[in-house]
Amino acid sequence: MFARVTTVAFEGIEARAVDVQVQISSGMPAFTIVGLPDKAVAESRERVRGALDAIGLALPPKRITVNLAPADLPKEGSHYDLPIALGVMASAGAIAPDAIEGFCVLGELALDGSIAAIAGALPAAIGANAMEKGLICPRPCGAEAAWAASDMPILAPGDLLQLMNHFKGLQTLRRPEPNLEPEGEAMPDLADIKGQETAKRALEVAAAGGHHFLMVGPPGSGKSMLAKRLPSILPPLGPAEMLEVSMIRSLAGDLAGGRIGRNRPFRAPHHSASMAALVGGGSRPRPGEVALAHLGVLFLDELPEFHPQVLDALRQPLESGETVIARANHRIAYPSRVQLVAAMNPCRCGHAGEPGYSCRQGQSCAARYQARISGPLLDRIDLQIEVPAVSAADLVLPRPTEGSAEVRERVAAARAIQTARYESLGLPLVRTNADADGAVLEDVATPDAEGLGLLRDAARTLYLSARGYHRTLRVARTLADLDGAETVSRVHIAEALSYRGETLRRGKMAA
């Protein structure tokens, strides 16, 4: 009269094993679930009752106690229905208890006995594989779970009856096939942009070095267009990275059809986004936009319109590459190594600094607007450029010959140099120049004598801060990598110095 089924609880992208223990004993007929269930889990009682009814099994009129162990871990989500139902069936003798022994089970039940999709099948499958168990998951989730390991047994039944028949040997459930997103999906191409050569070059540098990137320019200058084309010149995700990205997407439940793609994620949250939407969290922790953009691009359009607190909450993920959500009940970390791309107008009316335009409110308008972004956040953005308005003359020009494909090749070459360099230095955590810091940076990016001279002059005349100095070095290193040069030279330093965001500093000083 006792049965146990294994399932998982999610802590960030980790799946922790949860033991579902079901006991049926005589006494007052009751069905109780203990072990810190939240509302969705406590309600699973009624779904289990309905689903069992639908396949012609009645809950025994006895005392049924379900314990979710470990008892101190809060259990959230709807995926506990299926393990509870299987536990009840096993302890009532409807299925053999050893049939489910080697499986980790998750799924939501409908009242008609069908098994509905759940979020997080991929992390659960990876967790089950680590426990050396198979996985039973809903049919729609089978394709994504199949990515976890090629040799683990996976059952993806569409309803409870299929699963019972499988255990009885009346029907065999086949292992679901992993599903890949179709290659070469049309992404917006860099060739669509006429003019803006400086901005395109800066975009290429940002892609090559993984640098955070800020564009300042009047409305309609093509900032958003540029940002949307960044994923098309970034190198595709590697196999391990694909899995990481997909695990987060799986947890957020937006892995449509279980298809895993090689394209880097591109997230563009609206500027009204709340802190919980951006960094994740809330009383039920979910990955936020930063985590969903992991290994991809987080695009913040109209940067100063975001709530200042929300923007400052981005500092920690940008610094450490992971979002830590600490609550009374949980402490959860989501990986979030993102490339931040931001766009903003120089002032509220959008035209400050444009030749032949004078704002009625004068300098203070721009200063006030730009002061909404905190200095520490700006400090973390390596590349800051001005994007001037596009003139009609640019639009008359023919389509540029160079598109995303050519740029992607150069970017991939520069990335390959970086990967080789940091691997040979024994730094697995540093993947691109943007991650290099302190001593490592000094080691790899110290310029030659001429470059050093220029840098020294610049530091004196431009009042470079320590952070500004390092930023210049980082960008210069990427420029050298794009050239395929061994050492950083004077031209690289000079170009890097031009990406320092003159407008913003000017605005700050005027304030």
Next chain:
Amino acid sequence: MSRARTRAYRDGVMAETLATVLFRLKGYRILATRYRSPVGEIDLIATKGARLAFVEVKRRKTYGEAAFAVTAKQKRRIVRAAQYWLASHQNAAGRDIAFDVVLCAPWSLPRHIKNAFAL
């Protein structure tokens, strides 16, 4: 008591007697009828094998009406009364406790619903 109430009472007792006969025919041993406790009343307590049934008898013009006459509040009273009864009958421990309902309607056989409700 008014005429109508007397009549309803008589019909109710009649239905309970009918239910008792039904349970006897089904092989149950009757432990109590019209059990009254400070926390509620139970129309019939009967046992068969390991099964210990607390039975509520309802009589209305139709089965449907009778079924809806068992309200949530009444269910709670019956469960409380059952607990009260169990407390004073220690030898009942270990039985499979069930709550049944018998629906009665004029000129029809009583209908027995097993495990009509739970806690």
